[in-house]
Amino acid sequence: MSAELDLAGRVVDLVRRLAGSAAQAEVLVDHTALALTRFANSGIHQNVADATTGVRLRVHVDGRTAGGSTTVVDEAGLTALVERTIAAAALTPADPGWPGLAPPAALSGDDAWDEATAQAGPDERALRVRAFVDAAAGLETAGYCRTVHWSGAFANSAGQAVAGRAAEAAMDGIARVPGADGVARLGSRRLADIDGAVLGGRAALKARAGADAVELPPGRYEVVLEPTAVADLLANFAFYGFNGKLHNERQSFAEIGAAQFDPAVTIVDDVTATAGFGVPFDGEGTPKRAVTFVGDGITTAVAHDRRSAAEAGAASTGHAWPGGSSFGPLAANLRLLPDESAPSAAVAGPVADGHTAALVSTMERGLLVSDFWYTRVLDPKTLVVTGLTRNGVWLVEDGEITRPVRNFRFTQSYPLALGPGAVLGIGGNAITPADSWDIFGFTGPSLRLASWNFTGGASG
Template sequence: MSLESIRSSVELDLAARVVDLVRQAAGPSAEAEVMVRHDAQALTRFAVSMIHQNVADAVTTVGLRLHLDGRTASGATTIVDADGLRGLVERTVAAARLSPPDGTWPGLTPPSPLHHSAGYHGSGEHSRLDFGFDEATARATPAERADRVRDFVRAAEGLETAGYCRTVYTSAAFANSAGQSAEGRTAEAAMDGIARADGADGVARLASGRLADLDGTALGARAAAKARAARNPVELTPGRYEVVLEPEAVADLLDNFSVFGFNGKAYAQKQSFAELGADQFDPSVTLIDEPLGSRDEHAAGLPFDDEGTPRESLVLVREGVTKAVAHDRTSAAEAGTVSTGHASGSSRTWGPYATHVRLEASPAPAAAPAGDPADPVAASARPLVARMERGLLITDLWYTRVLDQKTLVITGLTRNGVWLVENGEVTAAVGNMRFTQSYPQALGAGMVLGIGRESILLPDRWSGTRFAAPALHLASWNLTGNASG
């Protein structure tokens, strides 16, 4: 039995012990759910083209949510000995008795098997799912991460570089007083780096369930090519431009769609643009939340949420038609439906949102060209750029903020490379610009002129989400000012 398998059994035992302690302290009428997570993260950071920090952290957290006499309270601890668990239960029971009545309590997840997939193990009282789990990534050493940093720096050929390579391993278990019990584990590797040439930055990012998939040389060469091509930018007049967004920029669209648009609480409270069954996107657009990952990328999240609801693929948009939003048990009850497995520690407050969204790539059978390492245009975006008569190629978006949630109007800045494209060729670097754009309108009917042939898995962002994004060719993008003022 592997070390990771032993760890997972430890978490399940901890969860079951806390449920028993709740029964002893509060009686059989108390409803309790317990999520135990062991998170191990390791990060190798570099700046000025040298590694300056290697850190690792591992912590086991026990989270308890308790519903007692119509009142709800939550608590957590990282002290997992007998006294620590007993103290967690005592504090949470006391807090529940002092809390106001909770009329929105949705009840506990009933015993439910995890959704079967190629890595399913277990039956009976509890289930376990390890889909695409790579033990080599979970056990990755600082030297293995440093090798990729070295390759990135060398590939930049003298340009100043900075960024990180990280590995993450999570093992978790869930149990509740209704009899639901489950466990699972996940591992991920990611690299994000920039190269700088005369004040111009180029970026390359990639995530995978396997550290072996991260090629520091390829990423460093791409970042350097972008930096060199972004030197001496011109300043363009604000206005509406045809654009090709590379996967890094498309990830920001998916992030905001997920957190603010397909959020079950926002939908139930009519603060979302989503209208189920409506044609809200171009027919070429299909968005799917894939928490169990896919066979080609070997990257999966945990197979259950913080309420113990089994996760599975959820089609948010199919061929332009909005099909679903993400729900936990609370928002599902408010909307008159069922949970989609998107509960988190903050979902009752912030709302549940999809965390593994993929924009489906073009179904064109031809493979994307390998690309020239010195080309600032990503290989997956090159066919889209070739079709553009006049417009902009945008690598990245950042500092994006919601101006109007209902229509999802976002403002933000371009970053890490913008270029003017004329007659299918890059003709000039362009200075960064501010944009103000409704994301749903940008992907509306007739507005999507093309989608790349490959979805690229990108590292998680501030919301803890992870996206698979292709390049995207859009008819109009509203640039409202220059970053210089």
């Protein structure tokens, strides 16, 4: 038994002792060790690490529900957590929508664990930074190298008791020339997959190819989006489109059974497969499993936790976000499947890889987009998003990259961009770009899309 599972079990027992055997309790224990080496102006300027164990408790007593958490995990801290959570439940109104506890169920899949990543120290991260900086060959660079590992456990008073562990490594950096940045980013379950020299070289190549960019008029352009940009589409689908709570409230575009996407589009969520990050159970102890949200262009499911599932008359899909009932369930490892038969071409210029190069070669006139920035939803129901391009845009004419283009602002419905007939090509290689804000596993290939609505140049 892991230390975390033992701790979770002790808290469940404590709830029973203090609130009686009829009390329902669920306990999530998470030990996270995160280390991040950050560089700017081609030198390491911030170098941080922390290791924290947190306990999250939710109780349902006499028809009332309350939650709480603590990082104070000695006997006194745990007792205080249990006492105040039980006391809080007694003072809240009845919770008629309580969905009950997750029943006992076994986990599927293996741990996403890599011992070398978990044990990596600051020197190993610094060496990758050194390689990135050196590969940029004199260009100014900035970014980070991160390693993180989780060891988690869940137990509830209905008998569910599971534990798991996972690791992630990531590198995200830019190289800069005056007026242009180039980016390379990659997340993986193994630090060994992170090659600072490869990433630094790619970022530098993009930066150099982005110099002396011209401003083009706004309007609708055909585009090839690289995986770094596609990840933003998937993130917004996860937060707003396939969120079962928003779907219940009719605030999502998703219509189960409707052909809302191009037939070439299939989107799944599966942390138990070879990609994706995190432990193999959700915040309510439900085992994670592969869920297809879009199959051959047809919307087939939305993500549910136990509460949104109960409201919808469905079953939890294993996407409860710890302490996130207000926001709703989140599929944090969405994966847009690549076209495994897609061709690859020689990598020339600033394209991310050979599959992207092949998509570019088929485009008569359009834009190659490296990255999106600061995207925000104007209306969750239509998922109209505004944001900017960043880290490299190029004009493509007759299949050739002809010139760098200054950044655009766009205002675009994401589901419509991938709607029936709108997807002109899907790359053959799905990439998981590192996410800077949280450990998400949004994974996708490059996409060639018929239209993207650029509403202004970055200069106004």
